Amino acid sequence: MATPVLDKVEAEAAASPYITVTFRVRRFNPEVSGEATWEDFQLEIDPKERVLDGLHKIKWDVDGTLTFRRSCAHGICGSDAMRINGKNRLACKTLIKDINPEKPITVEPIKGLTVLKDLVVDMEPFFQAYRDVMPFLITKETNEPTRERLQSAEDRERFDDTTKCILCAACTSSCPVFWNDGQYFGPAAIVNAHRFIFDSRDEAGEQRLEILNDRDGVWRCRTTFNCTDACPRGIEVTKAIQEVKRALITRRF
């Protein structure tokens, strides 16, 4: 029984799955030059591998100075969001075969945040906006975690979509309003505020809404849907922002 399976594996191995792919990477090293430049790398790689595998190949076998963030490498830690072929994606969730390997694959840092080196950006403004919406449970009568806080399945369902955020910044750094002056809270912060505003156990919804009512809050959203397209977790980001807007309007009238 095992023989046919082995045969198949051997047959596939004989026909090499490797193809030649060009990685066109945006390089920046402030200690060498103030200008960022494109650098091409030719790789022999299986198209069923991911862009992250390509970057690893470059870093490990070709040029060890290539700098990028990655941690879990499986789409959960949110470290390796980058602009691949002009679109924000996670390098660890993008298969090479899905992004036309016949042409050079461009890899750039995400936009709107200061580039520190190569593909690494300063995430501090992003996390500042995240902290500003108080992304933790706030209750009035007690903060002591003495017992489970119960919630119906429907109440949990209400904010299920926005619990999926991994803080990769793909959404915020795809938003043209954020690109301008970086003062806009950005989709990710609003998504994480939404996660608590619509949580029946949380009691600081009013405060969070007031924070997002800011001049640089939800009203700067122009509904371009870039964030929804960029989200590697498939969160309906624009919808969440609209729900916060609606909550702000309906709580008054």
Next chain:
Amino acid sequence: MATTETTASGIGPVEGGSVYNVDNPAPLIEAPRKRTKKTPRTTRGNFEMAAWLFMRLSGVLLVVLVITHLLIQLVLDGGVSKIGFAFVAGRWASPFWQVWDLLMLWLAMLHGANGLRTVINDYAERANTRLWLKGLLYTATVFTILLGTLVIFTFDPNIR
């Protein structure tokens, strides 16, 4: 011996017990970083919300006002060739069309001006550029609204 007891509400005691107590408090979790002095103050006013709502409400009204306006001016009854001094004078003789045009003027101007304000906010990066573009925009808007209003109210069909 059972390690967990159940209470009436089905909630067990916290497993493991707490390491911390009054005499040995848990380490303080730092509050989220305060924004620095350099970040702009939050404006608690709801101007942005009012502006956002106004865009949508005026938009709905403009659909009716503008489409009807275009139909009357350009399509019905001979189309654009019929428009002349007499045609305008005839329509502005009725207070209904005066109010219609006044409403359309104010809503379209405020809607367009606020729309351009957001465009400036979204695209102009330097504070100075913003200031000048907005100054120009507001001047043009006030001028057009005032001039238009003046004409609608002081229009004289017997002028020669």
